[in-house]
Amino acid sequence: MTTPSLIAADWGTTNFRLFLYDEAGQVIARHAANIGLKNLGVLSFEQALLSVLKGDFAGLEHLPFLLSGMVGSRQGWVEAPYAACPASLQTLADGLVKAPSELDVAIVPGLFAESPGTGLLNVMRGEETQIFGILQSDPSDGFFVLPGTHSKWALVRGGKVESFSTHMTGEMFQVLKAHSILGLLMENSTDNEEVFLKGVERGMYNRAFLSVIFSVRTEALFNHIAPEHLATYLSGILIGAEIVAELERHGKSPVRLVGDGALVDLYEKALAFAGFTDVTRFDGNAASESGLWAIHKLRSSK
Template identity: 40%
Template sequence: MTALIGIDWGTTSFRAWRMGQGGEVLETVSDGPGILAAGALAGGFRQALTDTIGGYLGTAPVIASGMITSRNGWVETPYLPLPLDAAALAGSLTLHEGVHFVTGAVSDPDGPAPDVMRGEETEIIGHLAGGGTGGLFVLPGTHSKWARAQGGKLVAFRTVMTGEVFGALRDHTILGRLMQPGPGSEDAFRRGVESGRQGGALLGRIFSARTLALMDRLAPDQIADYLSGLLIGDEVAQGARNAGGSVTIIGRGDLAARYQSAFEVLGMAAQIAPPGMAQRGLWEIARMRGLA
């Protein structure tokens, strides 16, 4: 029997879970459109939902998190200030067209540089609900999140645009002109991490991705891995300062493994959370609200 339908709906991704009475996953759907594609459909987000999980709509409450609640999503919800936990998110659910939407979080809203997240808060709550400890959380992606949880609550976070900057440098600058595809080089990546941890201006160090290739000290099919390592190495070196306690990486396998490798190069241990944190977080928030 279906007790809850949970959805993690991102900019370019869609994942839905049909869950049973104990929160167990009965079925997974992961081939739906992200919000950009869904919003462009003639029937919009409702059509996208019907096309992907229409057979289950009406059988159980539906709860969704992620960029679906952003300005480009189905319904824009207000950000919830820190600190927050599952109970706070449950109390702030927005019901719209039969879907309960989990809002995002905002850090330092009145300060000089406020920060926001949508979706990652649910993944962190999922980890904590499963018995995970607090400490430092790293959620790699186009816009990586570095978050801290304490006492079962999300208390701080910041965003680093490493993934987007890598794509822009690779595709739209002179650095990409010498790059060639290859099987992937862990050695080049770790070499980049070592360069990324060094002091000095990052924008100056980035140019080494070109000069090392020009001096034939970096093969064309290693440049991208080196550049990736350099950017991630700088991010980890900066973000891990005064880390203290445990470090948990939440994210897809290949990218999470890269960040774990970068921590290792820097002499630090980081654990990769098991998959399913978003699904577990959605269940916990729904349970707190009495939906499951």
């Protein structure tokens, strides 16, 4: 029989995933809940966390808690200031911040970096934990691609996150679909690989971004793309624009692609289309689980 030793969570704006570890670092229970930062309602962070300690998690309030993600932002439970890149696993352990609570809660800091060559600042929260989670089993140098609301492309060298950039690909898709003229003609979205890759191609080879997205409207007006395929066309344009920008900076380097579900399928197709021949997929939840335990161990060993 195993003994519970740590409760950890990836706690973001939308998602919340809770993990229970035994003393050897094996995850013995998991729970997902609808308490992302934007869904907290009147609950405090502590109340929200206690509210999910049910089932396998019941009666374990005495355990240490370790949280990563937007819960450590200025709008979160307590701010865990961004640590500077290059950053190691030790940087994250050193930057842990205790939450103001009766519970024993530590929050993982985010990272900030200048994106290479541009002088633009970038920030991440949650992805750093996933990257170090994957590095536990595969410590080699290289690029990590973490698709999402704000996609990250991170370069790891010598066990450190050296630099990274952000693309607002997921959020752009959502706001254009819900709030712009481009969403007006979209109907009952269904996937279509050919239309998706047409979007990827146009997003890659037409760098006039504000212009190429308008083709979502005109391709519909002239019946070139069916209403139910317009969303997949738009997603192709956006993912293509993201990929070509990184391609120009880094070439077709091997990449580790981190995440889950249909979104990562799309990135896999788009990366293949763009000529990336060395793409390895990693499960996003497993990466968080592994990263949170690695940070916990490093803290405990001090």
